[in-house]
Amino acid sequence: MTRRELIHSATALALLPAQKMMAAQAALPKLPFAVDALEPYIDARTMEIHHGKHHQTYVDNLNKALATQPAVAAKPVEQLLKDLASVPEPIRNAVRNNGGGHLNHSLFWQTLGKHSPGAAPKGKLAAAVQKSFGGQQAFEEKLRAAGLTVFGSGWVWVTAKAGALTIETSPNQDSPWMAGVTPLFGIDVWEHAYYLKYQNRRADYLAAILNVIQWDFVSQRYEEITK
Ligand SMILES: [Fe+2]
Structure with a gap:
């Protein structure tokens, strides 16, 4: 498929x-x-x-x-x-x-898939990233920083609220869905997501996974969520 x-x-x-x-x-x-x-x-x-x-x-x-x-x-x-x-x-x-x-x-x-060089948010999502973070690089830096703040197991989430993107974290398997908010995407920071390859180096995992986010999919999802 x-x-x-x-x-x-x-x-x-x-x-x-x-x-x-x-x-x-x-x-x-x-x-x-x-x-x-x-x-x-x-x-x-x-x-x-x-x-x-x-x-x-x-x-x-x-x-x-x-x-x-x-x-x-x-x-x-x-x-x-x-x-x-x-x-x-x-x-x-x-x-x-x-x-x-x-x-x-x-x-x-x-939201994951094969690395595609140069892939980036498109359309409305690209505009929202610019408005909320000042650009893709700053957005990714904030995602990585948020991932490092999660103590133990949890997730980093990006949600769209009132036209702005927000980065938040949750412990365990909690999520924005619990507050009735549909997340745009999330990054799993449980050790099971990275320990075999990265051991304790969560920062390296966070940098790596941003290479395989499917921005086309996330951009399309943004349009659906914010309709
Ligand atoms: Fe997981």
């Missing part, structure tokens, strides 16, 4: 505001690239484990939790995360961690 086909597939669209990813029987989405496509920035073995083991475990544990609570199992994952108080207490943490893990990684994979 090509990236363009994937963008238009149900799985990809499920992450846009108008569509919803149903929590019931969550499934591991296919990667929109070969496991070695991100080399040398992200190694194939890390991708195999990250997608095939870590993400699969979030999916399995989310399904396991929801199977015990049919009353909420049919709700979209985004809705469950936005209103965790409505999720029965016995599975609330499981939904937060595993539903979050599933949603976060599903978006993450879509």
Whole structure:
């Protein structure tokens, strides 16, 4: 499946505001690239484990939790995360961690792909980057700096609010979705995202992953989110 086909597939669209990813029987989405496509920035073995083991475990544990609570199992994952108080207490943490893990990684994979020299935000996103950060270089510097501030496991997020881009971070598998905000994209800073190749050098990982962000996809997503 090509990236363009994937963008238009149900799985990809499920992450846009108008569509919803149903929590019931969550499934591991296919990667929109070969496991070695991100080399040398992200190694194939890390991708195999990250997608095939870590993400699969979030999916399995989310399904396991929801199977015990049919009353909420049919709700979209985004809705469950936005209103965790409505999720029965016995599975609330499981939904937060595993539903979050599933949603976060599903978006993450879509925003990654083969390095394309000179790739950069386009159109409205390019203008928003200029307005919010003064340019792409400053934007990427702020993303890397934010990634270094996350203590332990978490994510760096870019959201679009009132025409401006905002960089924020979250612990564990929390995300802007929990506050009802659809993120533009996120960068996974859990050690499982980089430890095999970069060990403790998160700064090197952050610099590397910015080489494989698919700015065409993110630019298109920006248009959808800010419609
Ligand atoms: Fe991850």
